[in-house]
Structure formats: C-alpha cells, structure tokens
Amino acid sequence: MILQGDDSVGEFYSVALTNNYQQADTGTKMIHNGRNTKSTIISKGISVGKAHNTYRGLVQVGPNAENAHNYSQCDSLLLGDECGAHTFPYIDVRTPNCRVEHEASTSRIGEEQLFYLAQRGISEEDAVSIIVNGFCKRVFRELPMEFAVEAQKLMEVSLEGAVG
Amino acid sequence: MSLLSVKDLHVSVAGNRILNGLELELEAGQVHALMGPNGSGKSTLALLLAGHPAYKVEKGSVSYQGRDLLDMAADERAREGVFLSFQYPVEIPGVSTGYFLKAAVNAGRRHRGEDELDAMDFLDIAREQLKLVGMDEAFLHRSLNEGFSGGEKKRCEIFQMAMxxxxxAILDETDSGLDVDALKAVGSGVNALRTPERGMLIITHYQRLLDYxxxxxxxxxxxxxxxxxxxAELAREVEQRGYGWLEEAAAASAA
Structure with a gap:
C-alpha cells in the first residue's frame, strides 16, 4: 500500500490460519510518502498441528513523509506444542519526524482455558473455535456483518479435527 | 440414592498422592461445607469431580445420580449438571462473558433436548440473574474474566451458576480474596440457589462465608x-480452635 498523497490513510487487517504441515509467510507493505499519512496494521496468525505461520511486513517512511504515523500489531496464537509463529517487522524510516509503533504477542491455547469451557458444558471443538474467534475479534469486527459471519464459519471448518 | 457418593477415593496428581480414602455422601437439597488446611486435598477433590485431566484416580469410585461420574468427560459432566465455581477463573481474551455463557447454556439445553435460547431470551434471563449478584448488564459485554477484580470474578462464577x-454445585474457595460486600453478594446469591433438587459442596478455609x-x-x-x-457448629469450633486438635484426634483414632 503506497500512501502517496498528503493526509492519506491506509489500513491492513489480516487473519492467517495454518494447519497440519502448512507454512505461511504473509504480510503487507506500507509505504508512507506523503505528509501526515497514517496507517494501521493488525495481523493475527494461528498455528495448529505442525504448521508455521510467519508475519513479514515492511513499514517504510520516506524522506518527505513528515509527521507520518504507523501502528502495527502482530499477535500469534499456538494450538499444540509442535507449531510455530514468527514475526519479521521490517521498519525503514528516512525522516526523523514521524511515529512508528509495533506491538507483538504470542500466546498458546492453554489446557486450563479448555478445561474452563469444558466445565461449562462446551465441547472441545466448540471451545477452540470460541477462543480462536475471540483472538481474531479485533479483525473480524472491522468486517461487514455478513462477511464476519462467513469468516467465523470458515475458521470453524478450518479448525475441524485440530484437537483430540 | 445420594446425589453424590464418593467411596474410598485415592487420587494423585503428577505422581503425588493427594486424596487417601476419601468418603463423602451428599443428598439433593443439602449444602455441605468442606473445610481443611492448605494442602489437605480440598481443591483436588473439586477439580477431580469436575473432570480435570491432570488428576488420576488410583482407587475408589464416585457415583453421581447413580451413574459412574469418573466414566464421563468433563464437558459431559457439566451438561449433566455438575458445576464448579473455580478458585482461579481463567481469562479468555476477546470472548465476551455473554457470548460464552449463551454457548454454555445452549450446550446444556441441547443435551436435555430443549430448544436453544435466542439472544433476546438469553438476555432477559441474564438480566434477572445478574441482579442476584449485584452486577449490571455491561458485564455481559466484557471479555470473560479479563481485567476483572477478584470480587468480580467470583460474582461472575455465581452468576454463571445461576444461569x-x-x-x-461445587464452590472452591469462592470466598477467598473477597471484601465484605462481595462476600454478602456471593452468600445471598448462593442462598437464592438453594433448592430441594440441588446439592452444594462449599469448600472454604474460613468460617466467615458460612455466616451467610x-x-x-x-x-x-x-x-x-x-x-x-x-x-454447622463444627465450622465454628474449627474457627475457634484451628485444625490442630482434629489432627491429634485423627492420629489417636488411627493408632
């Protein structure tokens, strides 16, 4: 995404799920060229089984992009102990007067979370789906209603057989 | 027939024997208090009854409504009406309390062959039950247990029990870490849920919850x-005299 004009705005939201032996390497480029440009990147990665998920992104702030502002957030969720999550946030800044923020987290669906949901009568498959959808909420809530419902369904199908 | 019948139960966790021949009978309609010092096996019993995978039964039996409880998975036990109020409820980020609880309530209803509640019906019932523990509706929209104070977590457990x-119902140290107001709210919530069909096991260190x-x-x-x-008098005696005299008495009877 190239933010060429002054005051232009860019947003990138993504959810990537890898299962079995899949390896995904996804991300985006935000090129700030104009002044007062703003961008947001929210990336959620879920790794299941023996899969590896990589976020690779570039935030570039050109010499003329005075007062540019980027906020990036990359969260990874692991399900199982043989999968992996990797984050490569490249940042290339050529003007001193700008703000580039990056946050990242990695968490695991824990036995205690699954037990808590099971104790309330929720099956393991539903529990995983509830936890994963909660994890993706920040992205799904940006989607139009119909599409968000589709995205949740797709997630459920992709997670089938992920546990047990 | 007892609601819950525990016979000669021996349980270990990570290779350590925690329960050694525990016997307990709980009738429907009764509330039993289980007191004991740290490390005596209170929470182990609670988590074992709820079906936590880390606890292994070495010997003994547990029957619930005449069925072998140990033969059932944790989620099946819950759908059959076993509820544990957790000592340390876990946080589930991004999952609202209302969404989670609706899924839980409907899992139980499906199991009993009842129609699932839609969002409106669920909300009507939830509003009513929230009053029981003195919480307002905004609670339903917050991520489950995330950023809740100790008192809010415990009220939330009792709210879930009501729903x-x-x-x-097994209440595992629901009184720990509560201030007086939260303790009263939890106490009156629990009292409102005492019915002739329901049995409760209340696990506690202290007698103060048993005042309510x-x-x-x-x-x-x-x-x-x-x-x-x-x-109930035994709880007061423990409060005054501690556990030491019981230990001596137990040692004497064992000898």
Whole structure:
C-alpha cells in the first residue's frame, strides 16, 4: 500500500490460519510518502498441528513523509506444542519526524482455558473455535456483518479435527 | 440414592498422592461445607469431580445420580449438571462473558433436548440473574474474566451458576480474596440457589462465608481424607480452635 498523497490513510487487517504441515509467510507493505499519512496494521496468525505461520511486513517512511504515523500489531496464537509463529517487522524510516509503533504477542491455547469451557458444558471443538474467534475479534469486527459471519464459519471448518 | 457418593477415593496428581480414602455422601437439597488446611486435598477433590485431566484416580469410585461420574468427560459432566465455581477463573481474551455463557447454556439445553435460547431470551434471563449478584448488564459485554477484580470474578462464577442451574454445585474457595460486600453478594446469591433438587459442596478455609450460608453438614478434610463430620457448629469450633486438635484426634483414632 503506497500512501502517496498528503493526509492519506491506509489500513491492513489480516487473519492467517495454518494447519497440519502448512507454512505461511504473509504480510503487507506500507509505504508512507506523503505528509501526515497514517496507517494501521493488525495481523493475527494461528498455528495448529505442525504448521508455521510467519508475519513479514515492511513499514517504510520516506524522506518527505513528515509527521507520518504507523501502528502495527502482530499477535500469534499456538494450538499444540509442535507449531510455530514468527514475526519479521521490517521498519525503514528516512525522516526523523514521524511515529512508528509495533506491538507483538504470542500466546498458546492453554489446557486450563479448555478445561474452563469444558466445565461449562462446551465441547472441545466448540471451545477452540470460541477462543480462536475471540483472538481474531479485533479483525473480524472491522468486517461487514455478513462477511464476519462467513469468516467465523470458515475458521470453524478450518479448525475441524485440530484437537483430540 | 445420594446425589453424590464418593467411596474410598485415592487420587494423585503428577505422581503425588493427594486424596487417601476419601468418603463423602451428599443428598439433593443439602449444602455441605468442606473445610481443611492448605494442602489437605480440598481443591483436588473439586477439580477431580469436575473432570480435570491432570488428576488420576488410583482407587475408589464416585457415583453421581447413580451413574459412574469418573466414566464421563468433563464437558459431559457439566451438561449433566455438575458445576464448579473455580478458585482461579481463567481469562479468555476477546470472548465476551455473554457470548460464552449463551454457548454454555445452549450446550446444556441441547443435551436435555430443549430448544436453544435466542439472544433476546438469553438476555432477559441474564438480566434477572445478574441482579442476584449485584452486577449490571455491561458485564455481559466484557471479555470473560479479563481485567476483572477478584470480587468480580467470583460474582461472575455465581452468576454463571445461576444461569446454568446445576444439580451439583461445587464452590472452591469462592470466598477467598473477597471484601465484605462481595462476600454478602456471593452468600445471598448462593442462598437464592438453594433448592430441594440441588446439592452444594462449599469448600472454604474460613468460617466467615458460612455466616451467610449455613451448611446442613460440615466436614473437615486433612491429609486427603475426612477426619471429622458434624453440623454447622463444627465450622465454628474449627474457627475457634484451628485444625490442630482434629489432627491429634485423627492420629489417636488411627493408632
């Protein structure tokens, strides 16, 4: 995404799920060229089984992009102990007067979370789906209603057989 | 037939024996208090009854409504009406309390062959039950247990209990870390849920929760077995005299 004009705005939201032996390497480029440009990147990665998920992104702030502002957030969720999550946030800044923020987290669906949901009568498959959808909420809530419902369904199908 | 019947139960976790021949009978309609010092096996019993995978039964049996409880998975036990109010409820980020609870309530209803509640019906019932523990509706929109204070977590557990209408409720140190107001809210919430069909096992260190919830029976657990059972008076005696005298009495009777 190239933010060429002054005051232009860019947003990138993504959810990537890898299962079995899949390896995904996804991300985006935000090129700030104009002044007062703003961008947001929210990336959620879920790794299941023996899969590896990589976020690779570039935030570039050109010499003329005075007062540019980027906020990036990359969260990874692991399900199982043989999968992996990797984050490569490249940042290339050529003007001193700008703000580039990056946050990242990695968490695991824990036995205690699954037990808590099971104790309330929720099956393991539903529990995983509830936890994963909660994890993706920040992205799904940006989607139009119909599409968000589709995205949740797709997630459920992709997670089938992920546990047990 | 007892609602819950525990016989000669020996349980270990990570290779350590925690329960050593525990016996317990709980009738429907009764509230039993289980008291004991740290490490005596109180929470182990609670988590084992709820089906936590880390606890292994070495010997003994547990029957619930005449069925072998140990043969059922944790989620099946819950749908059959076993509820545990957790000592340390876990946080589930991004999952609202209302969404989670609706899924839980409907899992139980499907299991019993009842129609699932839609969002409106669920909300009507939830509003009513929230009053029981003195919380407002905004609670339903917050991520489950995330950023909740100690008191809010425990009120939330009792709220969930009210919504799920269990047959057997186990309250694991629901009073720990509560201020007086939260303690009262929890106490009156629990009292409102005392019914002739429901049995409750209230696990606690201290007698103070039992000022609000007067138990039908009190048991003292030490070293993984019940060493003394009595009425509500026993809880007061423990409060005054501590556990030492019971240990001596148990040692004397064992000898």
């Amino acid at each position: 799920l209408e269990p047959r057997l 919830i007067v138990p039908d029976r009190t048991h003292v657990i030490m070293g993984g077995r019940i060493v003394r059972s009595g009425d």
